[in-house]
Amino acid sequence: MLNPTAVAPVRAARRPPASSTQRAARSTARCSSCAMRHLCMPQGVAANDMPQLEALICSARAVRRGEPLYRAGDSFDNLYAVRSGSLKTVMAHRDGREQVTGLRLAGEALGLDGISSDQHACSAVALEDSSVCIIPYAALKHLCREVSSMQDRLHKLMGEQIVREAAQMMVLGSLSADERVAAFLLDISERNAQRGYSSAEFNLRMTREDMGSYLGMTLETVSRTLSRFQKRGLIDAQGRFIHIVDPDGLRKVGAVANA
Amino acid sequence: MLNPTAVAPVRAARRPPASSTQRAARSTARCSSCAMRHLCMPQGVAANDMPQLEALICSARAVRRGEPLYRAGDSFDNLYAVRSGSLKTVMAHRDGREQVTGLRLAGEALGLDGISSDQHACSAVALEDSSVCIIPYAALKHLCREVSSMQDRLHKLMGEQIVREAAQMMVLGSLSADERVAAFLLDISERNAQRGYSSAEFNLRMTREDMGSYLGMTLETVSRTLSRFQKRGLIDAQGRFIHIVDPDGLRKVGAVANA
DNA sequence: CGGTGAATTGATCACCCTCAATGTCCGTGG
DNA sequence: CCACGGACATTGAGGGTGATCAATTCACCG
Numbered sequence: 169m170l171n172p173t174a175v176a177p178v179r180a181a182r183r184p185p186a187s188s189t190q191r192a193a194r195s196t197a198r199c200s201s202c203a204m205r206h207l208c209m210p211q212g213v214a215a216n217d218m219p220q221l222e223a224l225i226c227s228a229r230a231v232r233r234g235e236p237l238y239r240a241g242d243s244f245d246n247l248y249a250v251r252s253g254s255l256k257t258v259m260a261h262r263d264g265r266e267q268v269t270g271l272r273l274a275g276e277a278l279g280l281d282g283i284s285s286d287q288h289a290c291s292a293v294a295l296e297d298s299s300v301c302i303i304p305y306a307a308l309k310h311l312c313r314e315v316s317s318m319q320d321r322l323h324k325l326m327g328e329q330i331v332r333e334a335a336q337m338m339v340l341g342s343l344s345a346d347e348r349v350a351a352f353l354l355d356i357s358e359r360n361a362q363r364g365y366s367s368a369e370f371n372l373r374m375t376r377e378d379m380g381s382y383l384g385m386t387l388e389t390v391s392r393t394l395s396r397f398q399k400r401g402l403i404d405a406q407g408r409f410i411h412i413v414d415p416d417g418l419r420k421v422g423a424v425a426n427a
Numbered sequence: 428m429l430n431p432t433a434v435a436p437v438r439a440a441r442r443p444p445a446s447s448t449q450r451a452a453r454s455t456a457r458c459s460s461c462a463m464r465h466l467c468m469p470q471g472v473a474a475n476d477m478p479q480l481e482a483l484i485c486s487a488r489a490v491r492r493g494e495p496l497y498r499a500g501d502s503f504d505n506l507y508a509v510r511s512g513s514l515k516t517v518m519a520h521r522d523g524r525e526q527v528t529g530l531r532l533a534g535e536a537l538g539l540d541g542i543s544s545d546q547h548a549c550s551a552v553a554l555e556d557s558s559v560c561i562i563p564y565a566a567l568k569h570l571c572r573e574v575s576s577m578q579d580r581l582h583k584l585m586g587e588q589i590v591r592e593a594a595q596m597m598v599l600g601s602l603s604a605d606e607r608v609a610a611f612l613l614d615i616s617e618r619n620a621q622r623g624y625s626s627a628e629f630n631l632r633m634t635r636e637d638m639g640s641y642l643g644m645t646l647e648t649v650s651r652t653l654s655r656f657q658k659r660g661l662i663d664a665q666g667r668f669i670h671i672v673d674p675d676g677l678r679k680v681g682a683v684a685n686a
Numbered sequence: 687c688g689g690t691g692a693a694t695t696g697a698t699c700a701c702c703c704t705c706a707a708t709g710t711c712c713g714t715g716g
Numbered sequence: 717c718c719a720c721g722g723a724c725a726t727t728g729a730g731g732g733t734g735a736t737c738a739a740t741t742c743a744c745c746g
Contacts, residue, residue, distance in 0.1 A: 259597055263682060267601045281593065283586030290593060304557035309582070312574045323568070326585040327542030334528045334540065335547060338518055340599035341643030342526050345702065361444045376725065384600030387701060391726055407711090407725075423522060604734065615735085635693065648734055650694055666693075 189201040218319045227302045231255070237278070239291045244282025250274050253298025254373050256382075257281065259290040268382040270333075270354075271295075271374070275363050277325050279305075295373040340384045347422035348383040349393045353403065354419065357412055367415070372408045397421075434676065449493075463658075486561045489552040490514070496537070498550045503541025505561045509533050512557020513632050515641075516540065518549040530554075530615075530633070534622050536584050550641040553682045554632040599643045606681035607642040607654045613678065616671055626674070 178193045179392040206332060227232035228251065231237050239346050240260060250272050257278070269290055272278050278300065282288040339351050361367035372379070376387040383390065404411040412418065462545040475523065485592055487510065490496050498509065499519060509531050516529035516537070531537050569653040571578040598610050620626035631638070642649065656662045661677050663670040671677065 177478075235668060259593055261597060261601065265601050267597045269596050280586060280589050284583050284590050289590045308578065309578060310574075313575060313578060315491050316572060317567075319572060324543050326582075326589065327539060327544075329589050330539050330585065330592065331543050331548045334516075334518055336596055337592060337599060338520060338526045340596060341640070342524050351565065353739080356517075369511075375723090377502060381600070388704085388727085389702060392702095395726070580713080632690090645735060647736085651734090653692070670694085 170283055228299055229302055230297070230299045232298045233294050233298075235294055237292040237294065237300060238288050240288055242282075242288045244279070244286050244288055244305065246279060246304050247308065248278040248292075249301040249303065250276050250278060251299040251301050254295045255292050255298060255300075256295055256374065257290045257292050258377060266381070267379050267384075268374075271382065273356075273359055273363065276359075277329075277352075280326055280329055283326075295378075304347065343387050344422055345383075345389050348385065348391060348395075349379075349397070350402075350418045350421035352379065352383055353410065353412060354415065356410075367412070369409070369411045372410055374408070446481065451652035464502075486679065488561055489556070489558045492553050492555045493555075496552055496553065496559060497541075497547050499547055500676040501541075501547045503538070503545050503547055503564065505538060505563050507537040507551075508560040508562065509535050510558040510560055513554045514551050514557060514559075515554055515633065515637060516549045516551050525640070526643075527633075527637050530620065530641065532579055532615075532618055535590075537617075539585055539588055542585075553589060554637075603653075603681055604642075604644050604648050605652055607644065608649060608656070609661075609677045611638065611642055612669065612671060615669075616674065626671070628668070628670045631669055633667070 174397070198422050227235070229248075231253070237255060239257075253276050254274065255272045255278060257272070258266050259269045260266045272292075278292055279288070281290050308318075308322065312322055338391070339348055343351060356370060356372070357367040360370050373381075376390045380387040380390045394403065394405050398405055400417070402412075402414045402421070404413055431507075432600070488496070490512070496514060499517075505656060512531050513533065514531045515527050516531070517525050518528045521524045531551075537551055538678060540549050542564070567577075567581065572582055598607055614627060615631070616626040619629050633641075635649045639646040639649045653662065653664050656677070657664055658675070660682070661671075661673045663672055
């Protein structure tokens with residue numbers, strides 16, 4: 169029921185498990201055992217390509233909670249795949265205001281914001297001690313010219329981000345506060361399910377402020393909304409640990425406006 | 428001062444000029460004279476590649492005002508480059524609510540929303556009689572494997588859209604109504620300037636409702652905001668025709684909150 | 687000249703932000 | 717061990733921004 173990696177034991181893991189910093193060597197170890205292989209290496213690639221791919225594109229890096237994997241303005245050299253943990257992407261307005269623009273869970277790709285200008289447009293900050301695969305962009309590009317399935321995979325990755333961001337624009341532009349929070353919880357839930365984890369229980373890792381920033385509302389409104397959802401029996405929230413009790417009810421939030 | 432194509436004569440062009448429908452043949456004429464060549468064909472491409480590229484990737488299509496170039500759910504086969512006119516991209520929630528997620532002016536690329544799932548995730552609707560270059564995606568992909576500068580161009584195109592959408596998420600999530608409208612006007616102004624048109628005067632083509640949808644507010648609030656900007660001497664608006672009088676003043680909107 | 691779609695402007699109200707107090711869980715140090 | 721400080725979360729009270737509802741004007745067009 170509980171998933172060992174994605175879902176921490178209930179009410180525990182306020183601090184991430186100590187093992188997570190050791191799981192990924194800080195040096196550039198090959199990640200031939202990388203759980204994200206399917207991301208770096210699509211099924212379509214011939215088996216005999218494998219060794220060269222692994223040699224070429226996969227090393228690992230650990231990022232401590234609160235530390236940046238990269239910052240806005242950093243030169244863009246690598247893409248990343250989250251191996252364990254989770255990160256947020258943050259964009260800054262020139263007046264200093266910041267907003268969370270994305271959330272990446274284990275298995276998801278990171279760093280595409282740097283392709284357009286050879287500089288990262290946003291920062292990526294670890295929400296917990298995490299580890300990422302490093303994929304040198306130059307090498308990946310070269311590979312994509314030789315292996316068409318790799319090209320497809322990269323294109324889809326970028327296309328998915330484009331669609332995901334457009335969907336988030338809809339969330340920010342069209343939905344009420346209740347609907348935004350519900351949509352967010354369902355999104356996380358589905359992404360967990362896709363990766364084989366529990367869709368019902370998870371540890372959000374972000375603060376209420378991060379959530380609010382991502383959803384275009386204040387932390388107080390996030391907190392109030394979660395409390396109301398709890399009273400309505402839609403979720404069971406203990407701080408950052410969320411249990412989705414009634415997913416269908418969440419999906420109907422806003423549609424009916426009452427129970 | 429006035430630009431012949433981007434800026435229509437003041438107070439005219441409520442209807443697009445009749446010539447615009449003839450400018451682009453409805454058949455698949457080669458666009459060897461396509462003004463958007465730089466988009467399809469980056470400078471880096473060797474001259475002797477040119478003929479094959481033109482033969483491969485460029486035909487044209489006209490789209491009447493209000494008509495869709497493609498609809499959400501349509502199978503994805505082509506990318507497009509706007510040759511003349513302008514289009515909006517629209518995404519629909521399952522409950523039927525729609526939101527404008529993007530605006531494409533002449534010279535800009537369109538259709539990347541279909542890459543991730545081989546189906547378009549949003550619809551593209553012409554804001555005026557327009558014409559687009561058709562770029563078959565399969566052929567483009569093939570070309571990108573042979574010509575590295577073409578690969579770079581496509582990647583940058585996708586990367587730019589990713590960054591642009593993230594920036595729009597910031598607009599929707601962090602800015603006040605005044606700031607959103609100001610940011611929008613400045614964005615259009617800069618995009619016009621980049622394409623060699625006037626940054627001070629342009630015809631917006633969208634309705635107040637489209638603008639509001641794109642900016643996450645109601646058409647009434649858009650209208651009121653524009654009126655207030657006009658009273659403050661920041662702009663001079665006559666319906667959809669906008670003259671930016673004080674761009675620096677627009678940039679300061681929200682920073683000081685008063686004149 | 688009436689009809690339609692779009693834009694403007696006004697009046698009212700609700701949603702959500704702001705400010706504030708309190709509570710909880712930490713890790714740290716007395 | 718308990719006290720303390722800090723970060724985060726929750727909850728309340730009040731106010732402002734922008735939505736909603738509505739009326740009017742304007743341009744275009746059949």
